[in-house]
Amino acid sequence: MNLESVLSPALPWSYIACGLLGLALLWPTIRLLDQLWWRPRRLERALRAQGLRGTSYSFLLGDMSDYGRQNKEAWSKPLPLRCHDIGAHVLPFLYNTVEEHGKQCISWFGPVPKVSITDPNLVREVMSNKFGHIQKVKFPALSKLLAVGVATHEGEKWVKHRRILNPAFHVEKLKIMLPAFSLCCEELVNKWAQSLGPDGSCEVDASLELQSLTGDVISRTAFGSSYLEGRRIFQLQSEQVGRFMAAIHKIMIPGYMSFPTKNNRRMRQINNEIESILRALIGKRMQAMQEGGSTNNDLLGLLLESNKTDVNENGQSFPGMSIEEVIEECKLFYFAGMETTSILLTWTMVVLSMHPEWQDRAREEVLGLFGKHKLDYEGLNRLKTVSTFIEIT
Numbered sequence: 001m002n003l004e005s006v007l008s009p010a011l012p013w014s015y016i017a018c019g020l021l022g023l024a025l026l027w028p029t030i031r032l033l034d035q036l037w038w039r040p041r042r043l044e045r046a047l048r049a050q051g052l053r054g055t056s057y058s059f060l061l062g063d064m065s066d067y068g069r070q071n072k073e074a075w076s077k078p079l080p081l082r083c084h085d086i087g088a089h090v091l092p093f094l095y096n097t098v099e100e101h102g103k104q105c106i107s108w109f110g111p112v113p114k115v116s117i118t119d120p121n122l123v124r125e126v127m128s129n130k131f132g133h134i135q136k137v138k139f140p141a142l143s144k145l146l147a148v149g150v151a152t153h154e155g156e157k158w159v160k161h162r163r164i165l166n167p168a169f170h171v172e173k174l175k176i177m178l179p180a181f182s183l184c185c186e187e188l189v190n191k192w193a194q195s196l197g198p199d200g201s202c203e204v205d206a207s208l209e210l211q212s213l214t215g216d217v218i219s220r221t222a223f224g225s226s227y228l229e230g231r232r233i234f235q236l237q238s239e240q241v242g243r244f245m246a247a248i249h250k251i252m253i254p255g256y257m258s259f260p261t262k263n264n265r266r267m268r269q270i271n272n273e274i275e276s277i278l279r280a281l282i283g284k285r286m287q288a289m290q291e292g293g294s295t296n297n298d299l300l301g302l303l304l305e306s307n308k309t310d311v312n313e314n315g316q317s318f319p320g321m322s323i324e325e326v327i328e329e330c331k332l333f334y335f336a337g338m339e340t341t342s343i344l345l346t347w348t349m350v351v352l353s354m355h356p357e358w359q360d361r362a363r364e365e366v367l368g369l370f371g372k373h374k375l376d377y378e379g380l381n382r383l384k385t386v387s388t389f390i391e392i393t
Helices: 010-049 064-075 092-101 120-128 140-146 155-169 171-176 178-194 206-246 262-290 299-314 323-354 356-370 377-381 384-392
Strands: 104-109 112-117
Touching (some): 010 104, 140 206, 206 323, 323 384
C-alpha cells in the first residue's frame, strides 16, 4: 500500500463529501418515512389513548382500498324504492366503521387519520369551534385542479372573500336572475315533452338531466351573455370531478399528483383550459368596467363590481381579490351549486314518484297560483305545499 496516498490530506475531504451527500439523500427518505409511517403511528396511539376505537393504519393507503371496495359492492346493487335505511348504501364504509367501532371512531384517508363523529350534540360542539382547533383539510396540489375559494380559506382571507362575495348573493340580486332560472327549466320541460312516445310516456335519466339543468342555470346566471363559454366550463369541470373520483384512492400517495400519468396530464389540461376561458371573460368584463360599461347582472359582473367597491372603500392597504382569486371563486360557483342542487332535485322527484298524492297537491297549487303565466318571485314565495315538500325531502 502506498503510504503517501493514505496520508493524503485530500482523502478525508472526499470522505466528508460522500458523507454529506449520503445525508442529503437520507434526509428526504427519513422525512418520507415519518410522513408515511412514524407520524401516523404516533397519531394512532394518541387517539386510542383518548378512548377512540377504529381501524388500524395500513402503510401508505390507509383505508382507501377498503373504502373503494365497499363502495363498489354497495353501489352495484339498486336500493329498493321505498327503503329508508340508506346509510349502508350511500356511505357503506362509514356505516360499517361506526357499526363496528362506535359513534366516534377513527379511519384513515391515506396516512391522515379521520375522526368520524355521529353524535349530533357532539357534532354541534365541534362545529362551533370555540377554541379554533378545527382547521380545514388542505390538499394544495389537488385543490388547485378543482377550486381554491372561500370554501377552503380560513382567517382573514376567508373574511375578505366572504365580504366581497356576499353582495353578489343578496336576495334582491338573485331576484333579477329568476328569468334565467325559468328559461332553463322551460327548455328542459320542452325537451322532455318532445321525447314522449305514442302512449304519452318516456324514460329519462333524471339524475343526468338535472345535472345538466343545474349546469345550464349556473352558466347563465354566472356568465350571462357568455353562456356558451360557461357551458364549456361546466362540461370540463364535470369531467374533472369524474377523473378526481377515479383517482381518489391514490391521491394520498405523496407526490402522486405530480406523476405524469394519463389521468394527471388530462386533469392539468382541463384546469388550464378552464382558467384560460375564465381569464379571458374576466379581462373583457374589467375592460368594459374601465370604459364605463355595464358589468351585467350576472354573478361574475356582481362579483367584479363588489370587488371594485371593496377596494375603493378600504383603500390599497386592504387589497381586494386578485384576478387569480376571482378565477378560483368562479370555478367554485359550479362545484358549490351543481352537485348539491341536482341531487336535491333528483331526490325530490324520486320521493314525488313514491307519493303521487303530493304530486297532485303540488300541481294543483302551482296551476292555481300561476296558471299559464310566467313565474315570479312573489308567487314562488306563496307556494306553501311545494316549499313544505322540499323542506321535508
